[in-house]
Amino acid sequence: MFETSHIHLKKEALKNNLSFIRGLIGDDCQMTSVVKGNAYGHGIEEYVIMAEECGVTHFSVYSTDEAQRVFNVKRPNTAIMIMGSVDDGGLAWAIDNEIEFWVFDEERLNKALRLAEDLGKKAKLHIEIETGMYRTGFENGEIKTVIQTLQRSLEHHTLLGICTHFAGAESIANYYRIKEQIRRFKRALKQFEKADLKPIYRHACCSAALLRFPEMRMDMVRVGILQYGFWPSTETFIDYTQKHKTMDEPLHRIISWKSHVMSIKSVKTGEYIGYGTSYLAQRDTKIGIVPVGYGHGFARSLSNQGRALINGIRVAVIGTVNMNSLAVDLSEVETVKKGDSVTLIGKDGDLDVSVASFSEATNQLNYELLTRLPMHIPRIVE
Numbered sequence: 001m002f003e004t005s006h007i008h009l010k011k012e013a014l015k016n017n018l019s020f021i022r023g024l025i026g027d028d029c030q031m032t033s034v035v036k037g038n039a040y041g042h043g044i045e046e047y048v049i050m051a052e053e054c055g056v057t058h059f060s061v062y063s064t065d066e067a068q069r070v071f072n073v074k075r076p077n078t079a080i081m082i083m084g085s086v087d088d089g090g091l092a093w094a095i096d097n098e099i100e101f102w103v104f105d106e107e108r109l110n111k112a113l114r115l116a117e118d119l120g121k122k123a124k125l126h127i128e129i130e131t132g133m134y135r136t137g138f139e140n141g142e143i144k145t146v147i148q149t150l151q152r153s154l155e156h157h158t159l160l161g162i163c164t165h166f167a168g169a170e171s172i173a174n175y176y177r178i179k180e181q182i183r184r185f186k187r188a189l190k191q192f193e194k195a196d197l198k199p200i201y202r203h204a205c206c207s208a209a210l211l212r213f214p215e216m217r218m219d220m221v222r223v224g225i226l227q228y229g230f231w232p233s234t235e236t237f238i239d240y241t242q243k244h245k246t247m248d249e250p251l252h253r254i255i256s257w258k259s260h261v262m263s264i265k266s267v268k269t270g271e272y273i274g275y276g277t278s279y280l281a282q283r284d285t286k287i288g289i290v291p292v293g294y295g296h297g298f299a300r301s302l303s304n305q306g307r308a309l310i311n312g313i314r315v316a317v318i319g320t321v322n323m324n325s326l327a328v329d330l331s332e333v334e335t336v337k338k339g340d341s342v343t344l345i346g347k348d349g350d351l352d353v354s355v356a357s358f359s360e361a362t363n364q365l366n367y368e369l370l371t372r373l374p375m376h377i378p379r380i381v382e
């Protein structure tokens with residue numbers, strides 16, 4: 001392969017994380033693996049195939065285009081759920097291919113039921129309830145109409161789910177807001193129950209919520225960040241270690257990102273390195289050029305800030321990150337030659353560049369940094 005860097009995915013790590021999650025939620029709760037955002041940067045196709053091999057049978061995405069990517073590689077009995085955007089063409093495709101999707105307004109509900117009738121298939125619906133996040137979902141005042149519509153069209157749909165999403169379960173500061181969301185969700189569930197509309201899955205929890213509100217795991221949890229081996233926030237990790245009286249890290253990261261030293265040169269004291277004057281060599285410095293830049297997802301804000309690992313030694317990014325390359329200080333790396341491996345995220349020997357430390361330097365969340373890793377970098381499962 002001729003690409004300048006590669007993303008490696010460790011299957012053993014995924015197995016570990018899935019069994020950790022299974023240990024928390026028990027055998028009777030369904031887990032849907034959230035693979036929106038190109039599987040949080042891991043690569044949808046590679047990730048879905050690997051996760052199926054580890055026993056995952058249900059995937060969730062945000063939009064139809066992502067659903068199609070899962071659909072193209074998945075096994076016949078694996079389910080897909082679209083949680084967000086579906087346009088009209090996408091709706092017909094979804095119904096025809098038995099893709100589950102969220103419904104959060106009457107227009108989509110009515111369209112879906114009409115299309116299902118035309119196609120002679122049952123639409124697999126998840127009814128989303130607005131409980132206080134104010135993104136999408138049926139308001140309390142609309143639920144009655146939704147129930148009537150569903151009752152009138154039983155032959156054109158299967159009620160797969162009733163669901164909601166919490167506004168920031170990863171932060172303890174949101175505790176009361178979420179308690180109120182839980183109350184509203186339970187009230188809506190009762191209304192459906194009274195009307196004898198029983199969903200297969202009642203679901204509300206993302207990673208943070210399944211950790212912090214165990215009673216809300218219900219029939220299904222929607223797990224994104226945790227399965228990839230990251231905590232939703234430092235708070236959730238500390239909360240977990242205190243409840244379980246352990247400081248052991250139960251999660252393993254799946255992803256690592258590697259490139260290589262493309263060229264090496266020596267710079268004399270007093271010379272500026274790279275564009276402009278952001279880095280002045282204060283001693284004779286050996287530098288290495290790595291063919292990865294902001295065009296590959298290595299944030300420009302990591303100029304003079306980022307870290308990488310070469311031959312088991314931590315090196316600093318010096319000068320500005322360019323579009324296609326960056327420079328590292330090799331002064332401390334005694335034996336280094338062109339072609340040596342450079343770890344941008346992941347482990348080398350005893351050292352580790354975590355996405356978190358990488359992103360703390362730029363104030364980005366793990367979520368954002370992972371998702372920004374470009375689609376075109378090859379993913380290698382090992």
Ligand SMILES: *Cc1c(COP(=O)(O)O)cnc(C)c1O
Pocket residue numbers: 034036083165205206207208222223224225226232
């Ligand atoms: C992204 C998302 C999730 C998963 O969130 P994590 O914090 O990554 O577990 C769950 N539910 C919905 C609706 C989402 O959009």
